[in-house]
Amino acid sequence: MGELKLMKGNEAIAEAAIRDGADGYFGYPITPQSEVIEYLAAQQPEERTGMVLLQAESELASINMIYGAAGSGKKVMTSSSSPGVSLKQEGISYIAGAELPCLVLNVVRGGPGLGTIQPSQSDYFQSTKGGGHGDYHLIVLAPASVQEMYDFVELGFDLAFKYRNPAMILSDGAIGQMMEKVEIGEQKPRMTEQQIKEKYPWATTGKTPDRERNIITSLELDSAKMEKFNEKLVEKYRTIKENEVRYEEIQCEDADYLLVAYGTSSRICEKTVEMARQEGIKLGLLRPITLFPFPSQRLAEYAQKVKGIMSVEMSSGQMVEDVKLAVESRVQVEHYGRMGGIVPSAEEVLQALKQKFL
Amino acid sequence: MAEQQQQLTSEDIIQEENLVFDRTQLLTDNVFHYCPGCGHGVAHRLIMEVVEELEVQDKAIGIAPVGCSVLAYNYMDIDMQEAAHGRAPALATGIKRTMPDKYVFTYQGDGDLAAIGTAETIHACNRGENVAIFFINNGIYGMTGGQMAPTTLEKMKSSTTPYGRNIKQMGNPLKITELVAELPGTYYVTRQAVHKPGAVRKAKKAIKKAFEYQKLEKGLSFVEIVINCNSGWKMEPVDANKWMDENFLPYYPLGDIKVPEKK
Numbered sequence: 001m002g003e004l005k006l007m008k009g010n011e012a013i014a015e016a017a018i019r020d021g022a023d024g025y026f027g028y029p030i031t032p033q034s035e036v037i038e039y040l041a042a043q044q045p046e047e048r049t050g051m052v053l054l055q056a057e058s059e060l061a062s063i064n065m066i067y068g069a070a071g072s073g074k075k076v077m078t079s080s081s082s083p084g085v086s087l088k089q090e091g092i093s094y095i096a097g098a099e100l101p102c103l104v105l106n107v108v109r110g111g112p113g114l115g116t117i118q119p120s121q122s123d124y125f126q127s128t129k130g131g132g133h134g135d136y137h138l139i140v141l142a143p144a145s146v147q148e149m150y151d152f153v154e155l156g157f158d159l160a161f162k163y164r165n166p167a168m169i170l171s172d173g174a175i176g177q178m179m180e181k182v183e184i185g186e187q188k189p190r191m192t193e194q195q196i197k198e199k200y201p202w203a204t205t206g207k208t209p210d211r212e213r214n215i216i217t218s219l220e221l222d223s224a225k226m227e228k229f230n231e232k233l234v235e236k237y238r239t240i241k242e243n244e245v246r247y248e249e250i251q252c253e254d255a256d257y258l259l260v261a262y263g264t265s266s267r268i269c270e271k272t273v274e275m276a277r278q279e280g281i282k283l284g285l286l287r288p289i290t291l292f293p294f295p296s297q298r299l300a301e302y303a304q305k306v307k308g309i310m311s312v313e314m315s316s317g318q319m320v321e322d323v324k325l326a327v328e329s330r331v332q333v334e335h336y337g338r339m340g341g342i343v344p345s346a347e348e349v350l351q352a353l354k355q356k357f358l
Numbered sequence: 359m360a361e362q363q364q365q366l367t368s369e370d371i372i373q374e375e376n377l378v379f380d381r382t383q384l385l386t387d388n389v390f391h392y393c394p395g396c397g398h399g400v401a402h403r404l405i406m407e408v409v410e411e412l413e414v415q416d417k418a419i420g421i422a423p424v425g426c427s428v429l430a431y432n433y434m435d436i437d438m439q440e441a442a443h444g445r446a447p448a449l450a451t452g453i454k455r456t457m458p459d460k461y462v463f464t465y466q467g468d469g470d471l472a473a474i475g476t477a478e479t480i481h482a483c484n485r486g487e488n489v490a491i492f493f494i495n496n497g498i499y500g501m502t503g504g505q506m507a508p509t510t511l512e513k514m515k516s517s518t519t520p521y522g523r524n525i526k527q528m529g530n531p532l533k534i535t536e537l538v539a540e541l542p543g544t545y546y547v548t549r550q551a552v553h554k555p556g557a558v559r560k561a562k563k564a565i566k567k568a569f570e571y572q573k574l575e576k577g578l579s580f581v582e583i584v585i586n587c588n589s590g591w592k593m594e595p596v597d598a599n600k601w602m603d604e605n606f607l608p609y610y611p612l613g614d615i616k617v618p619e620k621k
């Protein structure tokens with residue numbers, strides 16, 4: 001058992017980055033995630049591990065600092081909240097196009113526009129369908145606790161490097177701000193330049209006589225070659241879908257009805273399941289942990305067994321589209337959501353379930 | 359006399375002792391895609407000559423912009439990254455901060471550096487990142503077909519100012535080099551050209567300083583290189599160089615703007 005600490009979700013992310021041996025964090029303040037950069041500043045990571053910390057002039061700049069460092073094989077991350085993540089989309093698209101690993105945290109707040117600083121899940125489409133221009137996907141992890149905020153930093157970096165693809169932790173204002181106890185891992189060493197050269201031979205570490213020059217780019221002017229590259233990406237996403245789907249099932253075995261929810265909504269839904277069971281309604285919860293890849297296969301299996309599925313999101317209904325795609329009309333699928341920064345209560349979710357199905 | 363000269367064969371001339379110029383090994387064999395007469399090729403060559411002379415190929419990391427020189431990495435035989443339009447100084451920051459022993463430079467056009475990337479440029483300069491910025495000013499958007507750039511002169515024609523740049527409507531040509539010289543984070547700021555042999559020699563010296571100063575960790579070196587864009591300016595190369603001397607350089611005068619203080 002590691003060291004236990006009481007931490008905010010945003011602080012857990014920052015501590016995890018240092019402990020996982022990250023080489024750098026580049027960010028720009030925005031509520032409700034400014035604690036990430038503030039915590040790092042207070043910790044002086046340059047002293048602790050040599051990790052670079054920089055407050056950039058904008059989200060545009062910070063994501064492009066990530067591009068540069070990631071292109072050199074460095075383990076780097078950035079974080080923001082919805083309006084800032086919109087600005088990062090240009091860079092994220094280039095990073096996906098150049099096949100660079102990096103970690104982006106979005107502590108989602110309600111939108112559109114400047115919206116609200118309260119928690120929301122309204123960036124699901126942006127996160128799971130690409131977000132910027134072009135055909136690409138991020139690997140998207142959805143933590144439901146402060147512990148998972150901590151753990152998914154390591155997981156996110158591992159997946160990003162494994163697939164040379166940007167990974168995103170899609171959180172929300174509630175999980176970013178809430179305090180819970182967290183088990184802290186050991187301090188991992190940062191990689192040396194020699195290790196980076198051996199492990200990531202593609203990185204721009206300086207051309208040595210033993211290899212050709214390395215070029216990090218997303219540009220390909222020859223359409224035939226560009227299509228080949230697009231196909232390569234498609235193949236990569238297929239492999240990711242095959243190997244990296246993660247989800248949690250709560251009382252699903254005998255369920256007549258299924259809730260599908262992630263992050264903060266899934267915590268509410270856990271309570272709803274408990275309440276429903278007390279009333280004799282056989283309700284289960286499937287919590288996607290990876291939103292891309294989405295647990296479509298598992299949902300398709302449940303479509304044969306259950307009488308109805310309800311997607312619960314703090315949005316007007318985004319993930320529900322993926323649920324519907326997964327079950328291919330074999331079972332009734334409904335959506336229940338609150339917006340504007342309002343977190344639904346377990347009671348109202350149960351009420352909605354009854355209204356829609358019973 | 360004339361008869362004697364005609365008798366020389368190419369074998370006679372191509373001799374070690376007659377060598378006055380050798381192409382740097384750090385330019386690849388790829389044929390430049392630049393228009394004949396364009397200065398990008400000369401600027402590329404000078405940068406690679408300097409990297410070769412300083413023997414820092416294994417420590418040099420270049421960043422190509424979006425613009426005519428988007429494919430600079432096809433020609434420079436060093437590790438390179440291709441940035442989104444205007445973001446090269448941010449990439450340079452990310453690279454240099456995480457690998458302070460490298461020689462990092464950006465190579466950017468005027469649209470890239472002084473329009474879409476103004477914020478990245480100014481803040482990298484102001485933070486005093488220990489990198490070099492090579493700013494290639496041709497007063498126009500070459501790559502996209504000759505639209506107005508922030509550096510386009512008053513009354514100068516471009517495809518988006520077909521009747522000449524109207525200051526009232528389009529604002530003033532931006533002297534961003536003078537602007538960044540005002541920032542405490544810049545260590546060396548200069549404006550050079552490559553349209554004449556003498557200018558080429560001076561430009562190379564400036565480029566060399568911009569590399570060498572990175573070791574001092576005293577801030578950013580900013581080297582503007584004014585080049586012609588005969589295609590964009592719709593002139594023959596020789597006329598373009600003449601026009602540059604007569605019109606462009608009076609507004610963008612050559613020479614050092616900020617030099618390190620002597621001790």
Ligand SMILES: Cc1ncc(C[n+]2csc(CCOP(=O)(O)OP(=O)(O)O)c2C)c(N)n1
Binds near residue numbers: 427467498507
């Ligand atoms: C975000 C974005 N906006 C616009 C463009 C189109 N574009 C490509 S190059 C360029 C201007 C390049 O001009 P400059 O930087 O002066 O370089 P030059 O081509 O003259 O060398 C523009 C507008 C782009 N590629 N990306």
